[in-house]
Amino acid sequence: MKKLLTIVLVVVALSSCSGQNKIKTAQQLGQQHAIEILDNEITGRQLVMRLLEIRAIEHQLRQEGNQQAADAYIESFTTFIQSNNQQLASIIFDTDSIAQE
Numbered sequence: 795m796k797k798l799l800t801i802v803l804v805v806v807a808l809s810s811c812s813g814q815n816k817i818k819t820a821q822q823l824g825q826q827h828a829i830e831i832l833d834n835e836i837t838g839r840q841l842v843m844r845l846l847e848i849r850a851i852e853h854q855l856r857q858e859g860n861q862q863a864a865d866a867y868i869e870s871f872t873t874f875i876q877s878n879n880q881q882l883a884s885i886i887f888d889t890d891s892i893a894q895e
Contacts, residue, residue, distance in 0.1 A: 820855070820863040824870030827851075832879055845886065 827848055836844065848871060855864035876883040 816860065816863045817866045820860075820867040821870040823851075824867040824872075825874045828871045828874035828878075831875070832882070841886075 827844075831841070831844055848868075852864045852868050855861075855867065872883075872887065875886060
């Protein structure tokens, strides 16, 4: 229940922003969520749950018509993980198979 409340609060906070500020806030939030994953030692199950929360935030933003904010959120999250922990990035994003295609 706590996680659902967090998702709702994040989306409400982003919804209250306007235009460019919403995109910048989404980018900062995506990076913050990536930092939280990298800074905490989490188990495989915790990682999966956290990634589901991140996708839920992206989905909710898209449902509310905030496509650019959703794109900024996910891109910032992805870029930060890939730039700071290539091993984790290859697990999460399967970059090894992407690079081979």
